[in-house]
Amino acid sequence: MPAHEQESATAASIRLESLTKRYPGQTEPAVDNLTMDIPAGEIVVLVGPSGSGKTTSLKMINRIIEPTSGRIFIDGEDVTHVNADQLRRRIGYVIQQIGLFPHMTIAENIGMVPRLLGWNRTRISERVDELLDLVGMEPSAYRTRYPKQLSGGQRQRVGVARAMSADPPLLLMDEPFGAIDPITRERLQNEFLRLQSNIRKTIVFVTHDIDEAIKLGDRIAILNKRSKIAQYDTPEAILTAPANDFVADFIGSGASLKRLSLSRVRDVELNQWAVGRLDDDREQLRQALMESDHGSLLLLDGNQRPVRWVNGHDLTRSGESLDRVGLPATATVEPHATLHDALNEMVTSRVGCAIVVDEQRRYQGIVDMRTVMRAIDEMRASSRARDRHAAVQPVEAG
Known part of the structure; x- marks a missing residue:
């Protein structure tokens, strides 16, 4: 079987090394010397105030925006200067506006990248049905419809399915649920988490909503101006031990209530x-x-x-x-x-x-x-145990 038609692609690790983006005429870079490691198979959320450069950082990973300097590694391979079109076919991409082609059916939209990669017609058809089923849309009911015949939530699901069409090891998601009403958004978030438990892709997810970041992220990078990392850690660590006043202010009040987003019903x-x-x-x-x-x-x-x-x-x-x-x-x-x-x-x-x-x-x-x-009591007990453990740790001599 050709490499591009393998049944499953493993998740990919990412390393961003001193990534910088300067625009002509601007006195300061939009992204300044960003370095971070993203483990394979995790959801890493980039979150920060407007203008923090989170979307620019995301778009440099698949080089929709070319970095001014720095390097991008995917599974150890330096992809900073490889062919950008070929790179993007290896990376799924989902945006807030979805970007489905209105003149194409749902099946044609989802099958677009596999067609570009030379998949045969039978394999494309099987993959389309597999993905529609995966995102909770009955293939026989939806594959021949057009985007205008779907609700906003359904279009977003198709956007996710299209991003996964060639089974990429990496998905980039730029505020994918931002333009959807709150009830549908919550359902899509839950569907997304269910999906990730099955596919285990590496996902870099941009949002401005700290609650969404806490709910979805295995790790969260809170970015300050120019994509300077204020804190990069697990949601629990960020909620229980903010690194500085900027992080504490960004989290806002009600950190204890937000911690309920760390516990799953299961x-x-x-x-x-x-x-x-x-x-x-x-x-x-x-x-x-x-x-x-x-x-x-x-x-x-x-x-x-x-x-x-x-x-x-x-x-x-x-x-x-x-x-x-x-x-x-x-x-x-x-x-x-x-x-x-x-x-x-x-x-x-x-x-x-x-x-x-x-x-x-x-x-x-x-x-x-x-x-x-019961869950809140367990969280409190866990926090007290960590505090006691930290208090008895020996202090190293300077």
Whole structure:
């Protein structure tokens, strides 16, 4: 099989070495002597105020913007002066405006880079279907549509699929969710994290939103003017030990609440709720409700998917079908969601909890305030242990 048609490309490490960009007529460089190492298979987020040079730094990696000086290494190979077009075909790129070609179908958009690389028609078709399925879009329903027939969130998913079409080891993402409404944005972030857990690419992600950086990043580089690194570390380290006042100010207030974005639903012990099935006998459902500590019962369909919340009064309404009484069970999160996401859903829930479902939307358990408080207590205990450890470390003689 040709190298360009291998089934999977491994993630690539990146090293930026003294990368600098000067524009003619400007007294100061846009990016000044940026050096950083990006490990293979991680999401590294570049975040900073407007004008910090984060997008310029990103675009120099695939040389959409040519650096004035410095070097770029991908898996140890110096790519600073290789053919720029060939380099870009090895790197996936996703932007806020998506940039889909309006006159091409979704399949043609996704298959564009593989066509340029000389893939055969069958392999391109298989890859298109594989990627549409991966981003949660049924191939038979979407491959022949045009971009104008999709919602903003769907177009963004296609943009991600196109970026992955040739299975690049590296993805560059420039505020990909910035122009989308908050609800769709949160869903796409969660979908993106689920996707990364499967593909394990190296991803460099630009955002101006510290909350998004904390949620998505394995590591975060907080950039000051001219892309000077104020701190480059894990989200937890940045939240618990800001390197300086600039970082502390950029994080802003509510660092403890932001730390809920560090914990995933899959990593906490779920609580359980009293449940029943839509086709259960009403007397059986009433008995289950009476034996529980809850004021309502969660009804599941035949596939174990949450459908309705019902209370004792709802169960007495014998003239109405169970799928029409009570309240819809809509406040749901998947295991890869953060506790911050779960807390947001809990606020909208009429019963004060978020329902945890798997990828097939089958009921797994619930997250409530007890879950969140346990996680906060564990974070506090972990912070106290680190502080005690740091306090007893010997101080080296100068």
